[in-house]
Amino acid sequence: MTELVHLDVESAIATITLDSPANRNALSAQLRRELIAHLGTALADESARVIVLSHTGRVFCSGMDLKETRGAGVSEQGVNEVPAILTTLWTSPKPVVARVAGPARAGGVGLVSACDIAVAATDASFAFSEVRIGVVPAVISVTVLPRLLPRAAHELFLTGETFDAVRAVTVGLVNSAVPAEGLDAEVARYTEMLRLGAPGALAATKRMLRAERPASMAGQFAEMQELSAGFFAGEEGQEGMRAFAEKRKPAWVVEG
Known part of the structure; x- marks a missing residue:
């Protein structure tokens, strides 16, 4: 077939x-x-x-x-x-x-x-x-x-x-x-x-875009603050900031 x-x-x-x-x-x-x-x-x-x-x-x-x-x-x-x-x-x-x-x-x-x-x-x-x-x-x-x-x-x-x-x-x-x-x-x-996007960050961003928003603005800020802080402190965020400071591409960028 x-x-x-x-x-x-x-x-x-x-x-x-x-x-x-x-x-x-x-x-x-x-x-x-x-x-x-x-x-x-x-x-x-x-x-x-x-x-x-x-x-x-x-x-x-x-x-x-x-x-x-x-x-x-x-x-x-x-x-x-x-x-x-x-x-x-x-x-x-x-x-x-x-x-x-x-x-x-x-x-x-x-x-x-x-x-x-x-x-x-x-x-x-x-x-x-x-x-x-x-x-x-x-x-x-x-x-x-x-x-x-x-x-x-x-x-x-x-x-x-x-x-x-x-x-x-x-x-x-x-x-x-x-x-x-x-x-x-x-x-x-x-x-x-x-x-150019980090795989984990892209996946999390997609989940965020699909998610239902909390009823209150305060609840939405709390949820988004937790998400943001986790990625700033996470492996991808830290690698991205190091790469920016060192003027190089981050580790996840694949040369095509």
């Missing part, structure tokens, strides 16, 4: 590539299994500091494989496996960057939204097309809604309208939209910046 998802680790960057162009990188059962497996491998690999989710072919991801879902019962729908993929991307202690060179639809937009940073070619397009085939963008809403402006969420979820990468930046779905010929350079710009 031909592999539909590939993993390559080089210079501390783990690149996971969707490679099922025949069905527009749809989330088939095989692709879902391989994607979650490669994510697990990348997370367990200590040499991998940043994860890039990329693709081959014209389309980033067209969403669920409708050929597989037609006629299947509730318990057999592949959508029941998607939460594990989105959760793994969202909670990954390593930063995840989406490289979007082509259209993303439905569940494919869910993948983009679950990544920490998303970079798209200006000619890429997006749509929450679920309502147009009689289903609800329910599962992906868990990762999409925290990204989108509320007005835009109502508009785009209810209409299913296709929108471009520039609009995706405006509504908060994508960080950067660049011409196709500059896409890889823009992804590299982000990954190079992310590689």
